[in-house]
Amino acid sequence: MSIEVKDVMGRTAVTVLVQASFGEIVAAMRRYAVDAVTVIDAERRPIGVVSEDDLLLKEIDPVRHSVSIFESRRRRRAHDKAAAVTAGELMTAPAITVTPRTSVRDAAQLMHARQIKQLPVIDVVTGRVIGVLRRRDVLRVFNRPAAELEKDVRTALPEGVPFTVEIDAGVVTVGGRVRRRSQAIALAEAVRAVEGVVDVVSEVVCDEDDFVVVPPLM
Structure with a gap:
């Protein structure tokens, strides 16, 4: 029997709107004790994810307001995030999602390949967020x-x-x-x-x- 995402996923997804401020994102993470939030549009469709790593760039990037022409695209993106103040500027996009009928094995492989900690779960008809799959949820299959x-x-x-x-x-x-x-x-x-x-x-x-x-x- 293949275990599907719907069997282990969290039914409550912590989300923020694209215009949410840096402070609002931090507050949401602290309130719900999560290390990432899903960024949604007005129709509750996921458009990106903001993780603790994205927020930490604000602290660890000492030259976030000056960019060298010799820097890589990835490094420039890090500078942009360090200077960002809204979810839309901070998020990693597009959001990588799964559906309730996705197998947990496929979801785990996706997490490993993309080096991500959580996946928004979407309704296949509306595209709206209906839950979230985290790494700890995936590990539940071993219990x-x-x-x-x-x-x-x-x-x-x-x-x-x-x-x-x-x-x-x-x-x-x-x-x-x-x-x-x-x-x-x-x-x-x-x-x-x-x-x-x-x-x-x-x-x-x-x-x-x-x-x-x-x-x-x-």
Whole structure:
């Protein structure tokens, strides 16, 4: 079973309007104990995100009012943010979003690839923000009840074969017998793909090795 964003997301998203001031953004972050807020337009559609890192530039950029022509685009953008006073000027845009039906695995890969801490969740019809997915929400899949996790693991295993399954802190040990080594490898990968599995220990025995070692070309 693929766990979707709707199963773990936060139902309340902390948002600010594009014209919100620096002080209003800081106040919202402190009030709701979050490290980023979603910037929305008048229709509650996300247009960007302001994070603590964006706000910190105000403090750590000592030359924010002078820009060298030799600076990179990224560095110039940092200077601009250091001098910014509204959400529209501070935000990183466009907002990277997910929907309730996005798989948590895909969302996690997106977070890792883009190096972001949270994703606004939008309604697929209106495009409006309806929640937020944070990194801590993604990590909740590793706290699944053992019985629930075992059920999904067994669903991933081939039918008709008496496999044994043991789970300890998300580590799944699978035992049994298959005909070919390639089947044992595929089985372990299928279990590893189950949401909430931390690692797989395969104790599956195979009757024949169907992997052919090709000698290197001379």
